[in-house]
Amino acid sequence: MGRLTDQTPIEMLVPRKGEKQIIIRSENQTHQFPLLGAEVPLLPGWSYLSVDEDHLADRPAFVHQASNSVVRLQADVLDSWPPDGVTSEPEGGKHPTGILEWLRVDHLxxxxxxxxxxxxxxxxxxxxxxxxxNESIEEFCAGIRLFDPEH
Structure with missing residues (x-):
């Protein structure tokens, strides 16, 4: 029985062929996404919804239940900023070490x-x-930092 308690908890379940993916929810951790070059500490109230291990994630999604907010990160693949066809002007966001700009596109x-x-x-x-x-999204995004593989 002692061996069971010494095991690390399961962080990812891999479905068999044909089975649906299982979404794992994690809280109060820092997640590193080498494919995106980003590190994301989870603030209280935020959860990371994952279907894959962090080092394989290319579009991680996070949810804040109290404000009903969802945030997804992805590589910057836009040819221009603001993107073609968007008529709204960028608005400044809050980030301590980077530059963050927001556009409103419908409900996004x-x-x-x-x-x-x-x-x-x-x-x-x-x-x-x-x-x-909203403030919860601004606070969450302010915590995103550059991934440093040395640390």
Missing amino acids: RIGKLMLAEHSLTIVAIQNDHKTEV
Whole structure:
């Protein structure tokens, strides 16, 4: 029995062929995404929803239940900023070490985060009709930092 308690907890379940993926929810951790060059500490109230291990994730999604907000990170693959066809002007966001700009596109907020020479696209959904990005999303995005494989 002692051996069972010494095992590390399961962080990922791999489905068999033909089975649906299982979503794992994690809280109060820092997740590193080498494919995106980003590290994300989870603030209280935020959860990371994953179907794969962090080092394989290319579009990680996070949810804040209290504000009904969802944030997805992805590589910056846009040819221009603001993207072609978007008529709204970028609005400044809050980030301590990078540059964050937001665009409103229907019910979405599309963000561009520039950290040194690296940039990410952020897609945020908030369940309200405010024109500005809600505070929980701003606080979450302010914690995103450059992934340093040395540390």
